[in-house]
Amino acid sequence: MEGRYNPGQIEKKWQDTWEKQGVFRQYGREKKFYTLDMFPYPSGAGLHVGHPKGYIATDVLARTKQLQGYAVLHPMGWDAFGLPAEQYAIKTKTHPREATKKNVATFKNQLGRLGFTYDWDREINTTDPEYYKWTQWIFLQMFWKGLAYESYEPIIWCPSCQTGLANEDLENGACERCGTAVEKKPMRQWVLRITDYADRLLSGLDALDWPESIKESQRNWIGRSEGATVRFRIKNEESGMEEGIEVFTTRVDTLFGCTYVVVAPEHPLLKNQESGIKNEERTEFENQESGSRKQESGIKNWEEVRAYIEETKKKTEMERTAEGREKTGVRLEGITAINPINGEEVPVFVADYVLGDYGTGAVMAVPAHDERDFAFARQYGLPIKYVIHPTSFSYKKFEAGSQAIFQTIEDIFPEKDSETEGWLSETLMAEGKPYTSEGKLINSNAFTGIHSTDAREKITEKLETEGLGKKVVKYKLREWVFSRQRYWGEPIPVVRCEQCGVVPVPESELPVLLPDVESYEPTGTGESPLAAIDEWVNVVCPVCGGPAKRETNTMPQWAGSSWYYLRYIDPKNTEALVGKEQEKKWMPVGAYVGGAEHATRHLIYARFWHKFLFDIGAVSTDEPFRKLVNVGLILASDGRKMSKRWGNVVNPDDVVGEFGADAMRLYEMFMGPFSQMISWNTDGVVGTRRFLEKVWKLREKQSAVSSEQSTGSEKPRGIDSLLHKTIAKVTEDINAFRFNTAVSSLMELVNTFGKEEVVARAHYETFLVLLSPFAPHIAEELWEGLGNTESIFLSSWPVADPKLLVTDTVTIVVQVNGKVRDSFEISADATEDDLKAKALASEKVKPYLDGKEPKRVIVVPGKLVNVVT
RNA sequence: GGGCGGAUGGCGGAACUGGCAGACGCGCUGGACUCAAAAUCCAGUGAUGGCAACAUCGUGAGGGUUCGACCCCCUCUCCGCCCACCA
Numbered sequence: 001m002e003g004r005y006n007p008g009q010i011e012k013k014w015q016d017t018w019e020k021q022g023v024f025r026q027y028g029r030e031k032k033f034y035t036l037d038m039f040p041y042p043s044g045a046g047l048h049v050g051h052p053k054g055y056i057a058t059d060v061l062a063r064t065k066q067l068q069g070y071a072v073l074h075p076m077g078w079d080a081f082g083l084p085a086e087q088y089a090i091k092t093k094t095h096p097r098e099a100t101k102k103n104v105a106t107f108k109n110q111l112g113r114l115g116f117t118y119d120w121d122r123e124i125n126t127t128d129p130e131y132y133k134w135t136q137w138i139f140l141q142m143f144w145k146g147l148a149y150e151s152y153e154p155i156i157w158c159p160s161c162q163t164g165l166a167n168e169d170l171e172n173g174a175c176e177r178c179g180t181a182v183e184k185k186p187m188r189q190w191v192l193r194i195t196d197y198a199d200r201l202l203s204g205l206d207a208l209d210w211p212e213s214i215k216e217s218q219r220n221w222i223g224r225s226e227g228a229t230v231r232f233r234i235k236n237e238e239s240g241m242e243e244g245i246e247v248f249t250t251r252v253d254t255l256f257g258c259t260y261v262v263v264a265p266e267h268p269l270l271k272n273q274e275s276g277i278k279n280e281e282r283t284e285f286e287n288q289e290s291g292s293r294k295q296e297s298g299i300k301n302w303e304e305v306r307a308y309i310e311e312t313k314k315k316t317e318m319e320r321t322a323e324g325r326e327k328t329g330v331r332l333e334g335i336t337a338i339n340p341i342n343g344e345e346v347p348v349f350v351a352d353y354v355l356g357d358y359g360t361g362a363v364m365a366v367p368a369h370d371e372r373d374f375a376f377a378r379q380y381g382l383p384i385k386y387v388i389h390p391t392s393f394s395y396k397k398f399e400a401g402s403q404a405i406f407q408t409i410e411d412i413f414p415e416k417d418s419e420t421e422g423w424l425s426e427t428l429m430a431e432g433k434p435y436t437s438e439g440k441l442i443n444s445n446a447f448t449g450i451h452s453t454d455a456r457e458k459i460t461e462k463l464e465t466e467g468l469g470k471k472v473v474k475y476k477l478r479e480w481v482f483s484r485q486r487y488w489g490e491p492i493p494v495v496r497c498e499q500c501g502v503v504p505v506p507e508s509e510l511p512v513l514l515p516d517v518e519s520y521e522p523t524g525t526g527e528s529p530l531a532a533i534d535e536w537v538n539v540v541c542p543v544c545g546g547p548a549k550r551e552t553n554t555m556p557q558w559a560g561s562s563w564y565y566l567r568y569i570d571p572k573n574t575e576a577l578v579g580k581e582q583e584k585k586w587m588p589v590g591a592y593v594g595g596a597e598h599a600t601r602h603l604i605y606a607r608f609w610h611k612f613l614f615d616i617g618a619v620s621t622d623e624p625f626r627k628l629v630n631v632g633l634i635l636a637s638d639g640r641k642m643s644k645r646w647g648n649v650v651n652p653d654d655v656v657g658e659f660g661a662d663a664m665r666l667y668e669m670f671m672g673p674f675s676q677m678i679s680w681n682t683d684g685v686v687g688t689r690r691f692l693e694k695v696w697k698l699r700e701k702q703s704a705v706s707s708e709q710s711t712g713s714e715k716p717r718g719i720d721s722l723l724h725k726t727i728a729k730v731t732e733d734i735n736a737f738r739f740n741t742a743v744s745s746l747m748e749l750v751n752t753f754g755k756e757e758v759v760a761r762a763h764y765e766t767f768l769v770l771l772s773p774f775a776p777h778i779a780e781e782l783w784e785g786l787g788n789t790e791s792i793f794l795s796s797w798p799v800a801d802p803k804l805l806v807t808d809t810v811t812i813v814v815q816v817n818g819k820v821r822d823s824f825e826i827s828a829d830a831t832e833d834d835l836k837a838k839a840l841a842s843e844k845v846k847p848y849l850d851g852k853e854p855k856r857v858i859v860v861p862g863k864l865v866n867v868v869t
Numbered sequence: 870g871g872g873c874g875g876a877u878g879g880c881g882g883a884a885c886u887g888g889c890a891g892a893c894g895c896g897c898u899g900g901a902c903u904c905a906a907a908a909u910c911c912a913g914u915g916a917u918g919g920c921a922a923c924a925u926c927g928u929g930a931g932g933g934u935u936c937g938a939c940c941c942c943c944u945c946u947c948c949g950c951c952c953a954c955c956a
Contacts, residue, residue, distance in 0.1 A: 687894045743892035818937040
């Protein structure tokens with residue numbers, strides 16, 4: 001190790017040595033720590049410098065924990081099913097398997113150069129049949145528990161990707177993959193009943209050590225709402241009373257203000273019409289439905305209504321939900337709804353501002369107290385009836401001239417309720433605003449005068465006793481649409497038998513292998529390309545032995561990643577997805593690092609599957625990831641995302657080639673707060689490389705003289721104290737993912753060492769250990785140069801000595817009225833009186849006192865004295 | 870519209886629990902070394918005034934609490950991210 005610092009030489013050497021000696025496979029140790037990265041999709045583009053940021057962090061953590069005596073599990077693998085490989089296959093006619101293989105090799109090579117501690121014997125790949133066998137197995141367990149079922153409901157369809165999508169796969173109403181406006185399309189599909197776990201997914205969040213923002217995103221995504229369903233009976237002009245429709249509301253206190261009812265275009269009420277949809281447009285399911293229900297709905301303007309429904313269908317989801325769009329709808333002539341609370345008859349509308357798949361697909365419209373209903377009511381000239389009276393209210397009087405602000409309505413109308421009402425409607429109407437907050441009920445018969453909160457309870461109670469309403473909880477979370485009509489995914493392991501219907505493939509026959517096909521093109525018909533392979537599709541029913549056909553849909557991209565963290569623990573197990581002993585030993589994950597963009601998809605899906613696996617006894621923990629940390633995105637130096645399109649991608653290979661892996665690792669940890677988005681700046685790597693050069697040079701100053709600390713005879717010098725402060729800081733900072741300040745304190749230490757004539761060997765060694773998680777290669781090389789024969793990572797992490805954290809003298813700042821005027825050195829054990837006396841004696845302070853006594857003197861021991869004049 | 874997070878030198882960012890604002894790094898300026906340059910080393914680097922000691926101002930804007938505020942409270946502006954016709 002003579003001469004210059006040459007990272008290119010030493011890095012490869014140590015990577016090979018660590019691998020050969022199994023330095024990072026100390027699995028026999030008592031204490032366990034499992035740290036995990038969100039595994040990448042091996043794209044054709046390879047890694048850019050943003051990818052490794054999170055991986056470096058877990059690597060720092062893994063090395064630190066190992067030095068602290070833990071057995072550390074730190075694996076890596078590939079989330080390799082998905083559209084890009086398939087699209088590439090379509091273009092180049094190569095099998096996605098081939099492209100995937102090539103990309104994995106590239107990624108692995110790139111990662112290898114950064115010197116990670118991954119145990120490649122545990123590498124997994126979601127497209128490996130031995131892996132997806134267990135993905136299929138989990139699906140089967142869900143099937144048996146009734147959590148996986150077939151549905152014919154309209155789902156989101158991307159016309160460009162030609163596949164169904166889950167609600168979570170949307171971005172601003174468009175397909176998040178290709179940006180195409182999506183449509184609703186009724187089709188047969190597999191669905192997972194994730195809403196069965198909605199409550200547990202919600203309550204489980206509280207105990208997790210996750211960023212509050214992610215937990216909040218999940219809470220919002222699950223979207224629990226407490227409310228009530230209310231049954232409005234339908235009056236048909238021709239045939240009298242019908243069964244009625246149920247609405248969902250969270251504001252049952254406004255029930256007296258309901259002036260109409262709206263159903264979504266998808267509402268079952270509108271499916272009863274025989275004349276409606278043409279046969280060929282109907283799904284199998286709809287045909288069955290309309291056949292079994294003969295009910296006449298009595299809608300007189302059916303043609304108009306039908307036209308509206310058709311129009312809605314044609315609209316893309318984006319058009320339908322576009323911001324500020326005028327509300328549209330059609331009145332259902334010939335029928336009215338009866339408000340159960342007061343028997344009032346109100347009109348019924350169909351309008352697409354009501355969503356078919358939330359609540360009951362129907363709402364009671366209270367325009368006076370809801371923004372959307374208000375807009376619709378104004379559009380169609382419907383009555384607006386105020387029934388909530390603000391109890392605490394700040395409102396500028398609308399009439400010109402007056403600037404008065406009224407705190408309560410009573411300020412203006414102390415007594416007369418009807419006038420209050422008049423004022424309220426007039427003012428709010430004129431400003432174009434409904435009153436959406438809570439308040440005291442007015443105009444609500446027996447409930448008038450009660451506050452909203454009470455009213456909700458009481459009105460619900462009354463409706464309940466009459467069988468016309470019920471307290472319910474609804475969620476925004478939708479069931480997980482689990483079918484994709486694409487090739488490159490896990491086959492769903494079921495067959496369809498003419499006799500027995502849907503039959504799951506027996507466990508013994510797993511995995512159901514994904515066959516090779518001629519063409520990877522999606523068919524667009526709602527069938528996957530697999531449907532074209534007769535010899536694969538046609539099978540014998542496992543139950544009756546009769547002819548049957550395989551399910552040709554595949555699973556979504558998210559399936560394989562919903563449980564992969566379990567497979568690393570026991571990757572070769574052929575009997576179970578993970579061995580019980582092993583699972584107990586390692587789970588839950590102690591630090592999971594990845595991007596915040598997975599807040600509502602991967603991280604909800606994985607929690608859902610994990611809870612299910614817990615319920616069937618396959619795992620021992622209820623939650624998979626005890627601690628989660630978000631890695632902040634690295635942007636290009638132009639502030640945009642790194643992308644081929646912008647030509648601003650920085651390849652880690654180039655950075656490693658120019659500066660070395662250690663300098664790059666150090667830079668990515670140093671560049672800013674770990675979870676913050678930040679722009680790449682190659683000049684910054686220059687700084688960390690210079691730092692490493694200084695570290696390298698320091699070996700010449702290193703000397704076998706003992707530190708004064710170890711002689712024990714003298715008081716500790718400043719350098720001992722600084723070293724121990726650095727130990728404490730680096731240890732704490734790594735633990736809290738504050739890598740940037742950990743690195744800066746290492747730099748400070750080196751700067752101080754640089755000013756010393758000699759650096760004690762013990763100090764230098766301790767420093768190398770502190771540096772080693774960040775810059776492992778150089779640390780190992782220098783460690784060996786000191787004559788150590790065993791890897792630095794088999795040594796141990798230093799512990800700060802509390803005695804050395806305090807210095808014998810401290811600097812006290814002297815302030816006058818809070819402004820710094822002077823400072824002095826004093827022994828750390830000086831009394832408050834000493835400090836006070838010394839401060840008052842200061843020549844700098846005297847002029848401000850002008851011979852008078854100070855009004856007050858504040859002494860903060862060890863810090864400052866503030867003289868108040 | 871809702872939720873979350875921000876705003877500190879030329880730049881990235883530090884600052885414990887309310888106690889010397891600007892650590893550390895980049896950049897820049899000057900000097901040393903060199904025939905010269907690079908690299909390296911040394912010194913300086915928030916603004917304004919001053920030869921200087923030093924003084925005044927200074928953490929998006931305005932107010933407040935406090936002996937003392939980047940930090941706590943109120944009002945406002947701007948920016949980022951996520952979600953969004955969810956009744």
